[in-house]
Amino acid sequence: MQTVKMVVTGPFNAGKTEFIRSVSEIDVVSTERKISSDTERIKETTTVAMDFGRITVDDDLVLYLFGTPGQRRFDFMWEILSEGMLGFVVMVDSTRPETFREARTILETFRAYAPTPYVVTANKQDREDAWELEDMRIALRLDPKLKLLPCVATNKESVKNVLLELLYSILAEMELKEKGK
Amino acid sequence: MALKGNLRDFTITQLLNLINLARKTGTLIVEGPNERVLVSFRDGKLAYAQAGQEDNGLVAVLYRARRLSANQSKALKERAGNMSDKELGLLLVNANYITQQDIINSLQMYFVGIVNRLFTWVEGMFRFENELLPPDDKITVRVGLENIIIEGSRRLREWEQLQDEIPNLDMSLKFAERPGANIRNFNLSVEEWRVVSYINPKNTIRQIARATKMSDLEIRRIIYGLLQAGLVEIIRPEGPARPPVQQPSARPTVPQPSPEEQKSLINRLIMRIRSI
Numbered sequence: 001m002q003t004v005k006m007v008v009t010g011p012f013n014a015g016k017t018e019f020i021r022s023v024s025e026i027d028v029v030s031t032e033r034k035i036s037s038d039t040e041r042i043k044e045t046t047t048v049a050m051d052f053g054r055i056t057v058d059d060d061l062v063l064y065l066f067g068t069p070g071q072r073r074f075d076f077m078w079e080i081l082s083e084g085m086l087g088f089v090v091m092v093d094s095t096r097p098e099t100f101r102e103a104r105t106i107l108e109t110f111r112a113y114a115p116t117p118y119v120v121t122a123n124k125q126d127r128e129d130a131w132e133l134e135d136m137r138i139a140l141r142l143d144p145k146l147k148l149l150p151c152v153a154t155n156k157e158s159v160k161n162v163l164l165e166l167l168y169s170i171l172a173e174m175e176l177k178e179k180g181k
Numbered sequence: 182m183a184l185k186g187n188l189r190d191f192t193i194t195q196l197l198n199l200i201n202l203a204r205k206t207g208t209l210i211v212e213g214p215n216e217r218v219l220v221s222f223r224d225g226k227l228a229y230a231q232a233g234q235e236d237n238g239l240v241a242v243l244y245r246a247r248r249l250s251a252n253q254s255k256a257l258k259e260r261a262g263n264m265s266d267k268e269l270g271l272l273l274v275n276a277n278y279i280t281q282q283d284i285i286n287s288l289q290m291y292f293v294g295i296v297n298r299l300f301t302w303v304e305g306m307f308r309f310e311n312e313l314l315p316p317d318d319k320i321t322v323r324v325g326l327e328n329i330i331i332e333g334s335r336r337l338r339e340w341e342q343l344q345d346e347i348p349n350l351d352m353s354l355k356f357a358e359r360p361g362a363n364i365r366n367f368n369l370s371v372e373e374w375r376v377v378s379y380i381n382p383k384n385t386i387r388q389i390a391r392a393t394k395m396s397d398l399e400i401r402r403i404i405y406g407l408l409q410a411g412l413v414e415i416i417r418p419e420g421p422a423r424p425p426v427q428q429p430s431a432r433p434t435v436p437q438p439s440p441e442e443q444k445s446l447i448n449r450l451i452m453r454i455r456s457i
């Protein structure tokens with residue numbers, strides 16, 4: 001039995017837990033806690049160690065999805081979660097530009113852990129106050145070639161699309177490497 | 182009757198035999214010339230060990246067993262500092278980062294390693310304390326002593342033999358100058374690669390052992406093998422002042438699955454996710 005994993009990361013409240021919940025075949029194993037500090041009390045609970053979802057492919061292949069905690073004080077889990085990942089998704093809350101800078105930092109940090117492919121999602125695109133994709137690309141200072149995907153984490157099709165785009169990028173990267181040899 | 186005495190009169194092998202047969206519970210304390218070692222037993226089985234000031238916390242043990250990288254163990258130590266080993270173990274298992282079996286195996290290997298070191302001690306006082314048990318928040322193991330005793334006696338003989346072959350760890354190594362012999366064509370183990378990556382006339386065998394975290398016996402054994410294969414030669418160190426151990430230039434790489442296998446795996450994932 002082989003297991004592979006992908007990591008879903010991004011700032012506090014971006015929608016990481018929701019994203020994994022939408023496609024996982026098991027109830028997402030979340031380590032949610034009530035939020036204690038006032039500054040971050042925009043919602044009831046937050047992920048403290050990780051979220052953990054699973055998609056069984058066949059008898060000998062399982063994909064695990066790991067969501068990282070959004071709060072910085074748990075970033076010591078990041079490197080451990082990133083070990084051996086196939087790729088990662090950076091989730092950004094399109095309605096909260098004040099978190100864009102943080103998203104950028106998280107992206108850089110994960111890129112330093114492993115040179116795996118990744119995509120960025122503009123989450124909560126269903127909300128009226130969501131930023132436009134092209135504005136977000138500029139604000140996040142993303143390379144024009146990097147995939148920035150619209151997303152609604154509560155919608156399964158939308159989440160599937162993000163995972164597929166990431167897998168296409170992984171495949172493309174492999175083919176590129178092969179040609180380079 | 183108090184179980185205490187001198188290793189010259191009562192050897193480690195005899196002590197372990199006794200603990201095994203009497204199914205003893207408690208802690209054996211051995212005070213050697215340089216170090217004090219505590220080994221705990223439950224019902225005659227090895228449960229826990231602590232060597233001198235050596236850090237035997239879970240993070241340190243997993244790091245030694247190469248289950249955590251240096252950065253990870255540093256981060257875990259800083260950030261999870263007040264978690265007990267049991268709590269931390271649970272977190273790592275839940276994070277799917279490591280299995281429970283991995284943790285147990287790493288601890289067993291570490292504790293057995295401490296006991297194995299004792300076999301080469303000839304000097305030292307020992308006593309057995311029935312009341313002294315491992316700290317509550319530590320993870321303990323259960324390892325039968327029979328194999329440790331057999332393995333230990335075997336090591337003792339090997340140790341004596343290897344000490345004859347490589348009497349001095351303050352010598353250095355260099356690659357044998359044999360045209361056509363390419364190190365990459367040899368089938369080396371991971372441990373051997375680690376040693377090979379530090380071979381440099383500037384590094385003594387002792388420094389390599391320290392850098393690779395190997396015991397005297399382990400490093401002697403590997404170097405003996407490399408010498409026998411004609412890969413390395415022993416040389417005198419260059420001058421008295423020795424710089425710190427040189428880092429290896431490139432880490433040995435683990436074999437990767439073939440590109441075809443990898444691509445097929447990704448394609449299976451794609452098919453599956455499309456079908457959700």
Ligand SMILES: Nc1nc2c(ncn2[C@@H]2O[C@H](COP(=O)(O)OP(=O)(O)OP(=O)(O)O)[C@@H](O)[C@H]2O)c(=O)[nH]1
Pocket residue numbers: 011012013014015016017018019043045046047048067068069070071123124125126127151152153154
């Ligand atoms: N409208 C809308 N709400 C969303 C979407 N994704 C997530 N949410 C909501 O946003 C809030 C935060 O989602 P979570 O999944 O808990 O976010 P998180 O990134 O796991 O948060 P932390 O673990 O605290 O960092 C929840 O109330 C979700 O229901 C989305 O696409 N659209």
Ligand SMILES: [Mg+2]
Pocket residue numbers: 016017018046047051067069070
């Ligand atoms: Mg969460």
